[in-house]
Amino acid sequence: MTIVHTPVMKDEVLSFLKPLGPDPVMIDCTTGEGGHSAAFLERYGDLTVIGLDRDKDIQTKAVERLSVFGGRFKPVNCWFDEYFETAEAESADMILFDLGISVFHYVESERGFSFRSDEKLDMRLDKDQKLSAWTVVNKYGEKEIADVIYHYAEERYSRRIARAITEARTQGPIDTAGQLAAIIEAAVPPTYRHGRIHPATRTFQALRIEVNKELDRISPALAGALRTLKPGGRIAVITFHSLEDRIVKWFFKERGTGDGAVLRILTKHPVVACPEECESNPPSRSAKLRVVEKLGEENGHDD
Numbered sequence: 001m002t003i004v005h006t007p008v009m010k011d012e013v014l015s016f017l018k019p020l021g022p023d024p025v026m027i028d029c030t031t032g033e034g035g036h037s038a039a040f041l042e043r044y045g046d047l048t049v050i051g052l053d054r055d056k057d058i059q060t061k062a063v064e065r066l067s068v069f070g071g072r073f074k075p076v077n078c079w080f081d082e083y084f085e086t087a088e089a090e091s092a093d094m095i096l097f098d099l100g101i102s103v104f105h106y107v108e109s110e111r112g113f114s115f116r117s118d119e120k121l122d123m124r125l126d127k128d129q130k131l132s133a134w135t136v137v138n139k140y141g142e143k144e145i146a147d148v149i150y151h152y153a154e155e156r157y158s159r160r161i162a163r164a165i166t167e168a169r170t171q172g173p174i175d176t177a178g179q180l181a182a183i184i185e186a187a188v189p190p191t192y193r194h195g196r197i198h199p200a201t202r203t204f205q206a207l208r209i210e211v212n213k214e215l216d217r218i219s220p221a222l223a224g225a226l227r228t229l230k231p232g233g234r235i236a237v238i239t240f241h242s243l244e245d246r247i248v249k250w251f252f253k254e255r256g257t258g259d260g261a262v263l264r265i266l267t268k269h270p271v272v273a274c275p276e277e278c279e280s281n282p283p284s285r286s287a288k289l290r291v292v293e294k295l296g297e298e299n300g301h302d303d
Ligand SMILES: C[S@@+](CC[C@H](N)C(=O)[O-])C[C@H]1O[C@@H](n2cnc3c(N)ncnc32)[C@H](O)[C@@H]1O
Pocket: 005, 006, 007, 008, 029, 030, 031, 032, 033, 034, 035, 036, 037, 052, 053, 054, 055, 058, 078, 079, 080, 081, 098, 099, 100, 101, 102, 125, 214, 217
């Protein structure tokens, strides 16, 4: 088994999240290939990690990788917001969210996440779910497609792209990521075509978010995580684009200011990856880390 994903800001996350006492529990809400989980299990010999991921394929890789830690790694195949609906209150010392998808999804999953591939348009993390990127592209109305692309990626050419998609599919279904990328490329102005990012980047991000309801899950999950955290425990969230970061920032701000505050914000400004990490691990370039501590009478950290 080859590991293709390098955990982002691992050292920074390790420096913020610490056990509150013996036999600590960490919830890794986005285990992926288990990079962060492995680092924590190595550092703390009495730690148990509950590792969530909705994607069964990547979770199989994590289970194999983390089998050296025996029963200290407990995988759960679920959406993270759903997990917290039934999680025991005040049971976790630390909770990590490393949002979005993994390098695995682009290079190994064969689900059309990359516009550079010619894989079937799919993009589902839960393969049992009905809605896929194919359905959005081939069955949604033109306005619906434009709204998805605009709201989930702030794509300024959302309308043109939606028009081009609905026109193209009159000739037959748009089946692959490559087909869709070519349609987008032809629909946008030449300056945009040769810009800093590939013209299909934003549309592909938006489709993925729509299919997996990525943004809708963040606030309910954070609320559940806060309830599940022991007083004095910490939540760390790594985001990869401004829409995610905005949700996290406001969630924490609302609960971290004023008389009724239930948490303390530990990162007034989000932490970003150092230049060396940005150089060696490109996905870290857009990453932002925010950390909060749950207020409470007992426990707490020294720093
Ligand atoms: C950025 S990767 C995590 C990488 C991981 N920290 C590592 O070091 O390998 C995010 C992972 O979270 C999963 N994921 C994304 N959103 C999820 C959600 N709402 N519920 C459960 N899993 C989710 C994805 O399938 C993916 O494997």
